[in-house]
Amino acid sequence: MDARYKSREIERRSLDVDGLKRSFLEWLVYSVGKDARAATRRDWFHTVALAVRDRLVDRWMDTTRTYYQQDAKRVYYLSLEFLIGRLLTNSLANLGITDQCRQALDRIGLNLDDVVEAEPDAALGNGGLGRLAACFLDSMASEALPGYGYGIRYEFGLFEQRFEHGWQVEYPEQWLQFGNPWEFPRPEVLYPVQFYGRVEEFRDSVGERAYRWVDAERVLAMAYDTPVVGYGGDTINTLRLWSARATRDFNFGHFNDGAYMKAVEQKVLTENLSRVLYPNDATEGGKELRLKQEYFFTSASLQDILRRYLQHHSNFDSLPDKAAIQLNDTHPAIGIAELMRLLVDQHGVVWDKAWDITRATFSYTNHTLLPEALEAWPVRMMERVLPRHMQIIYEINAKFLNRSKARAAGDNGRLSRLSLIDERGDRRVRMGNLAFLGSHKVNGVSALHTELMKQTVFADFHAEFPERINNKTNGITPRRWLHQANQPLAALITSRIGNGWIKDLSQISALAEKADDLVFREEFRRAKRKNKKRLAAYIARQTGVDVQVDSLFDVQVKRMHEYKRQLLNILQAIALYNEMRDNPTVSWVPVTKIFAGKAAPSYHMAKLIIKLINDVAKVVNHDPSVHDNLKIVLLPNYNVTAAEIIMPAADLSEQISTAGMEASGTGNMKLALNGALTIGTLDGANVEIREHVGDDNIFIFGLTAEEVNDLRASGGFNPREVIASNPSLKRALDMISTGVFSPDDPHRYHPILQALTDGGDHFLVTADFSDYCQAQQAAMDLYRDQEEWTRKAILNTANMGWFSSDRTIMEYATEIWDVHPVKPEHPAETET
Ligand code: GL4
Missing domain, CATH: 3.40.50.2000 (Glycogen Phosphorylase B;)
Structure with a gap:
């Protein structure tokens, strides 16, 4: 065999810093076809991805061959x-070569985080x-x-x-x-x-x-x-x-x-x-x-x-x-x-x-x-x-x-x-x-x-x-959603309980006893703050809005859908805005309402709700009388990459669907695992999240699925009566209907108001409004007590181990598929 080829063979498998560095330089020239001086960030991404890919091909084939032979x-x-x-961060982390890769790039004068950003x-x-x-x-x-x-x-x-x-x-x-x-x-x-x-x-x-x-x-x-x-x-x-x-x-x-x-x-x-x-x-x-x-x-x-x-x-x-x-x-x-x-x-x-x-x-x-x-x-x-x-x-x-x-x-x-x-x-x-x-x-x-x-x-x-x-019951992978997305918290956890949790998330329960440890709480808060700073910078880049890092980050990220009730959330935001304006001398808990999510292109109502959130945000964010105590942002183009920045930074997780309508939810799991407290209805997996994190560490409100069913079946629900009897809801709706948020087109939100009144409020936004506002108040009150909040946040992280998709997948494997683990056989690796 040609000596050059042989040496390259070894290089392709090498997992140390020098080997990686040599591979990068070789790939850049021979496969991407660029000179190091002319290479763009994207060129480097392709280079690194191809070099990392080399490192998994042998084991990929071993895996496939073992399945076949057995x-x-x-x-x-x-x-x-x-x-x-x-996939880059994910491949590096799962191969266990993130640090080596970072160092190899350092030696070329590049930053891994920048390279990662070039991946679509x-x-x-x-x-x-x-x-x-x-x-x-x-x-x-x-x-x-x-x-x-x-x-x-x-x-x-x-x-x-x-x-x-x-x-x-x-x-x-x-x-x-x-x-x-x-x-x-x-x-x-x-x-x-x-x-x-x-x-x-x-x-x-x-x-x-x-x-x-x-x-x-x-x-x-x-x-x-x-x-x-x-x-x-x-x-x-x-x-x-x-x-x-x-x-x-x-x-x-x-x-x-x-x-x-x-x-x-x-x-x-x-x-x-x-x-x-x-x-x-x-x-x-x-x-x-x-x-x-x-x-x-x-x-x-x-x-x-x-x-x-x-x-x-x-x-x-x-x-x-x-x-x-x-x-x-x-x-x-x-x-x-x-x-x-x-x-x-x-x-x-x-x-x-x-x-x-x-x-x-x-x-x-x-x-x-x-x-x-x-x-x-x-x-x-x-x-x-x-x-x-x-x-x-x-x-x-x-x-x-x-x-x-x-x-x-x-x-x-x-x-x-x-x-x-x-x-x-x-x-x-x-x-x-x-x-x-x-x-x-x-x-x-x-x-x-x-x-x-x-x-x-x-x-x-x-x-x-x-x-x-x-x-x-659904689950989420702890690799992507904690180990990779939330490095500050992952490092803190590992420093206390070792890294076994990455593979076996049930081990994270060992953190529960740290909830009363003041030093641990402080470090937990520090990790959260770091993530919040990162999100605040992202928000500023994406929307131009400056948010306070120490405000309560209240997050609702998911597809825009009437049953998920982003409308309920924005109505509560309007009510809170009014309260803050009415009571300027009260010391308010600063709140940042963060929304993100796409609407199906033909779903007009969902798109109108997007416009409403943006319109309300514009008014609130520019009103000096609330003294920056309330900010509202709707981040564009929510996707997995954005979620990886948002999930670790959330304080409060909005899971507020009309009970009986959200099959499970999985964002609810990502947020709770990252130490956000849930405010939610007894819907989908929220029910099981409550069982695991404990009633005291979650804000549950609203009608149950059974009550929703009965109320709809009775035909007796009258949203107009509910609105008339709730002044803060009435005022919020009046502001929308009189064009406070849409002076250029006061009738813009007529379809939304119509659906909430004559339309019978199918999603029961008005029915749950008052209870929701109380739960929000409870969350804001608790947030004043940072020690208590942190304790509950830690207990959320510690008690979410069951929601690993590893648990879910093993249940499928044993109870539905009858499929068993097969360890790949690796032929002894030779140097020639
Ligand atoms: C969904 C459900 O709406 C969601 O609750 C669930 O978590 C998810 C995965 O099971 O499946 N069903 C459809 S359709 N889209 C979803 O996201």
Whole structure:
């Protein structure tokens, strides 16, 4: 072997400072093609990322090879969204080479923190659902579970949000513009995916009726692999994302008849399939392209899973022993019909057997009860786009309803509710019902949400299959959300209890006894203050508003949605503003209200609420009579990277959804783990957070889910009466309606006021207002006592260990997937 090549081989693995430095300099020149003097920050990011990537390739291959050699049972996490964020800090920390990398860069005269800033934020998801998938990838790798993520390599991630005159404006998010150093394109891993066409019936070799899907359009799915580094760097799993490619024949077919331009146009249209992420969170547009995206990535993933399985097996009997497929919401639920099609039509498995295999392989997670988010595809669209799947769905339905008929005797409503087809109005396929029926386990994402699933959307299915629904309360990865994002606190924790908590977050409970230690409290506060200073600087850069570092940082960060009730928060802010103006001599606790979040581009009400927050902020922030005691900021373009700055700096965490509507929440966990006290309703995982941190260390207010249900059902709720009887609420609403915050357009907020009054206040903002204000007052009062506040903050951090996604993922592994840790075998590393 060429000596130079050999030395480079060793270099590529070296984890010490010198080796890293030499690698950086070599990569910069030979792969990025830049001279050190001309290199930009982005060049250095690519350089460092490529050099770090070198350090994980061997172990990545070891991991994959071990799974293959042991024919281990794998879990496949199918998700239309993976909200990954940046990867450099994460890879360095999980490989344990952050310090070495920082020093190596120092020696070149560079700062690691600047290099990190050049990485785009991979936003292949909308919110909690997509971020959960990313946390699960981290946990599967850290727990040495043979787990694969499958999704779409969107060319455009979630839009970039800017505010123009206070209104949200969307810009394309071109995260791939300068290339992605983490991904490995696999042009040879290519699967055909079909659409449209028709189904032909024929007799198979033994004279049985059989079907084939003909005259269909074909698209190719091409794989891009991203290594997923587990903590410690031992297990490195794979995230495989599919990109749409036009088929070759499709390209060249038209050339002869002179329709070259048409062929190229067609190619572009075909490849639009993986162009852009749909920007809706918890709402469904029912667009054909979305259905095609769902089928595209699901079909490619299933073909890939079967190919891998067939390397070791000659029939499908043991598929459920070798593959667990998790459906992240109903987006990949068409996979149930697709696996049936692949088994029955392509591999000749008999129907009943194929059905048993399918059910034993799939499981499904429900992430929302909101009716507008429950996918229901028009039958006519399905018949056109996926004709064979529609037939299969009919067949599954007929067999199921036939069996259920006996038990449903006399209850016709029950059968029609169990049906996979909603026959009311234009007929639709209920994807939730399909996912339920085709899975051996179905789970909700918090204890309350799972109970509500049993009582509401899946009540009939639950009666039919009482063992199927189970709970898996969400979690978050402590690596990204504490170890990496909050270095001051992470270092403090490690100084007291060692670093075992990074891998086993339950160990963090050892901090509880430090809550009464005055020195520890002081250091805890110092860490928080450092984070608050960083956030204050970020706020100043992003919005131009100066905030007081020692004010109470009251944080609501999440998608903009009426049920999450940012409106309740801003109404309380207006009420507080009025109180401060009315009582200028009182010594107020200074408060900074921090909001961030995107609205779906077509969600007008949510966008109007954004404008309201910006309008109120403008008035309040410029009013000298409140003496800087109240500031309101709405940070633009909330994403994972912004969250990493915000979460560690929060004092108060706003989790104020209408009870029964937030399936779980995960931001609530990130904030509490970072020592914020929660102000929240008994909704989603807040219920369990309260159980863990203790009633005294959380501010709970408002109607319970049951009370919400009863109040709505009674029909007797009258928001006008509530408003009339609450002067501070009335005054806040009057100010909005008379244009105090929108002098240029006094009627701007009419739709909001309308919804709160004539509209019946569906989200019960007015009903919870008074209780919410009292809870806010309690928080402000407590904040005066910094010792007491800190004690409670420490107890929050100490008691959040259970909310690690490692705990969640091990529950899935043992109770749903039956998948076990597999330690990668590393061949003895040689120096030659
Ligand atoms: C969501 C829920 O709204 C959210 O409460 C939950 O934490 C998350 C992950 O389970 O899933 N469902 C949808 S849809 N979007 C979400 O973020």
